Amino acid sequence: MTPHSQPYDLLIIGGGINGAGIAADAAGRGLKTILCEQGDLASATSSSSSKLIHGGLRYLEQYEFRLVHESLAEREVLLRKAPHIIKPLRFCLPHERHLRPAWMLRVGLFLYDHLSKRVTLPASKSILFNTNSPLVNNITKGFEYSDAWVEDARLVVLNAMDAHNRGATILPRTRCIEAKRQGDLWQVTLQDQISKEVTTISSRALVNAAGPWVNRVFDKALHEAAPNNIRQIRGSHIIVPRIHDQPQAYILQNTDGRIVFVIPFEHDFSLIGTTDVEHKTSLDHISISDDEKQYLITVVNKYFQQKIDKADIITSYSGVRPLLDDDADNPQAITRDYTLELDHSNNQPPLLSIYGGKITTYRKLAEAAVNKLSPFFNEEGKTITQSWTADTPLPGGDFDSKELLSQKLTSEYPWLPDSLNQRLVTNYGTLCYKILGNAKSIQDLGPLIGSDLYEKEVGYLFNNEWAQTAEDILWRRSKLGLRFSKNEIRSLEQLFNTLNS
Structure with a gap:
C-alpha cells in the first residue's frame, strides 16, 4: 500500500456482502471509495449462508411483513442483475398435521405470492407425493413454492469487481487497526496482513460493515462504546452425497418450530441447514458442533427414505450472523432486518455502522446506506447521483439466458x-x-x-x-x-x- 495525499470520500471496513454492495453503489454514484477487508472477500458470514435469495417464508410468523415484501421484490431484481450466479429454485414443503396446520401454510404462501409482484417465478400450489417421492411413505401431501439460489461468495466478489470497475480501491487482507476523527476527516490506519506494511488513509466518511466484528471495530479501532448490542447467532450446514435425484429443494419443519433446507448442491451433493444457536466463543474459530450435526441429521432422517449419519458428512461450514439484539427469547425469533446507525454528533465526520441484514436485501441496504451519507457529500460541492444498481447487471451478467x-x-x-x-x-x-x-x-x-x-x-x-x-x-x-x-x-x-x- 502507498499513502494517498487526497482524501477518499468513503472508507468501508468489511468485505462481506454489505461492504461490497455499499462500495459498488457509492463508486457508481461518483464517490471516491476504498474498501478494506481483514481476510479474503466473503471469507466469513457471506460465504456461509444457505445460498438462497428468498423472501423468508418463516419471517411471516414474526410479522416481518416489511422485510418479506422488500426481500421478495429484491428477489426479482437480483434474478435480473446476476443471471449467471442466481437461478430460480422450486421448494417442496411437506405437510405434517401436528406441526403448522394446512390453513396456516396456505395463508402464508398466499401472502408470499402476493406481498410483492412476481415476474419470473410461478405461484405456490398444493401437491401430492406419489410412490416416486424420496420422502417417507406416511407423508403424502404438501406445498410447492418458488425462491432462488445464489453463489453467495461470488455475489460478493462480483460487487467488489463492479466497485473496482467504477473506480473504487479494493484491499483484501488489509485490517483497519485504528480510526480517529481529526478535524473534518477520518484518519484511518490500515495494515496489510501479508507484508505487515502500515498506511494511513484519510476519508470524509467511514462505514463499519464488519459483520460479526462490527462491535470489535468500535472496541479495537475506534476506541469507543458501540451504539448497539448484537447477538452472535451461528448457522451451520452439512454437505452429504445427494439424497434425492429431483431438481427441487425441500423445506422441512421440525417440532421446535425451526425449518431445515435440503438443497441440491453442485450436481452430486445435498446441502443441509441451517441451525440457529448462540455463538459465545471466539470469532476466530467458528465451526459446527456435534449437537448441530445430529440436529440436522435427525430432521432429515425423519422425512427422507434415504437415511444419513455423521459418516456421510463430506464437509461442513458455519457462519455467525451479527443480529441486532431485540430481546427475543430464542435465536430464530431475532429479526433479520437491518439497522443503519449514523453518528455525526457535533458536526464531526460521519460514521455509519451496519447491523443485521440478509444477503437477499444487500442491494437495498447499500442503497439506503449511501442515501443516508449523501447529504454530507453534497456539502462538499459534489453532486451525488441517484441510485443506479437496480437496473444494472453485475459483471458477467449482460446476457439473455x-x-x-x-x-x-x-x-x-x-x-x-x-x-x-x-x-x-x-x-x-x-x-x-x-x-x-x-x-x-x-x-x-x-x-x-x-x-x-x-x-x-x-x-x-x-x-x-x-x-x-x-x-x-x-x-x-x-x-x-x-x-x-x-x-x-x-x-x-x-x-x-x-x-x-
Whole structure:
C-alpha cells in the first residue's frame, strides 16, 4: 500500500456482502471509495449462508411483513442483475398435521405470492407425493413454492469487481487497526496482513460493515462504546452425497418450530441447514458442533427414505450472523432486518455502522446506506447521483439466458468439455471470455490442476478477482474443493506460490 495525499470520500471496513454492495453503489454514484477487508472477500458470514435469495417464508410468523415484501421484490431484481450466479429454485414443503396446520401454510404462501409482484417465478400450489417421492411413505401431501439460489461468495466478489470497475480501491487482507476523527476527516490506519506494511488513509466518511466484528471495530479501532448490542447467532450446514435425484429443494419443519433446507448442491451433493444457536466463543474459530450435526441429521432422517449419519458428512461450514439484539427469547425469533446507525454528533465526520441484514436485501441496504451519507457529500460541492444498481447487471451478467450463452461457447469453442462449459457460464457469465480468450484447444488453457480447473482460470482469478490462496478458489470463487484430491490441492498451492513470488 502507498499513502494517498487526497482524501477518499468513503472508507468501508468489511468485505462481506454489505461492504461490497455499499462500495459498488457509492463508486457508481461518483464517490471516491476504498474498501478494506481483514481476510479474503466473503471469507466469513457471506460465504456461509444457505445460498438462497428468498423472501423468508418463516419471517411471516414474526410479522416481518416489511422485510418479506422488500426481500421478495429484491428477489426479482437480483434474478435480473446476476443471471449467471442466481437461478430460480422450486421448494417442496411437506405437510405434517401436528406441526403448522394446512390453513396456516396456505395463508402464508398466499401472502408470499402476493406481498410483492412476481415476474419470473410461478405461484405456490398444493401437491401430492406419489410412490416416486424420496420422502417417507406416511407423508403424502404438501406445498410447492418458488425462491432462488445464489453463489453467495461470488455475489460478493462480483460487487467488489463492479466497485473496482467504477473506480473504487479494493484491499483484501488489509485490517483497519485504528480510526480517529481529526478535524473534518477520518484518519484511518490500515495494515496489510501479508507484508505487515502500515498506511494511513484519510476519508470524509467511514462505514463499519464488519459483520460479526462490527462491535470489535468500535472496541479495537475506534476506541469507543458501540451504539448497539448484537447477538452472535451461528448457522451451520452439512454437505452429504445427494439424497434425492429431483431438481427441487425441500423445506422441512421440525417440532421446535425451526425449518431445515435440503438443497441440491453442485450436481452430486445435498446441502443441509441451517441451525440457529448462540455463538459465545471466539470469532476466530467458528465451526459446527456435534449437537448441530445430529440436529440436522435427525430432521432429515425423519422425512427422507434415504437415511444419513455423521459418516456421510463430506464437509461442513458455519457462519455467525451479527443480529441486532431485540430481546427475543430464542435465536430464530431475532429479526433479520437491518439497522443503519449514523453518528455525526457535533458536526464531526460521519460514521455509519451496519447491523443485521440478509444477503437477499444487500442491494437495498447499500442503497439506503449511501442515501443516508449523501447529504454530507453534497456539502462538499459534489453532486451525488441517484441510485443506479437496480437496473444494472453485475459483471458477467449482460446476457439473455444461460442456455444461449452456453450454445455460443459451444459454437466458438467446440473443443470445450460440456462440464467446463456449464461451470464457466454459471460462475462467470460473459466474463468467461476473459479466461477463454483466443484459445483454440484445451491445451491453450494451460496445465490441468484438478477437476476441470486449468491454469488459465487460476491466472484470471489471481489477476482479476483477488484470489491469493488455494482456499480462495476452491471454496469461495468456486466449490471445486468438493472434488479436489490432496495432491491436486498441493499443485494449486504450488501454483499460487509461483504467482505470489
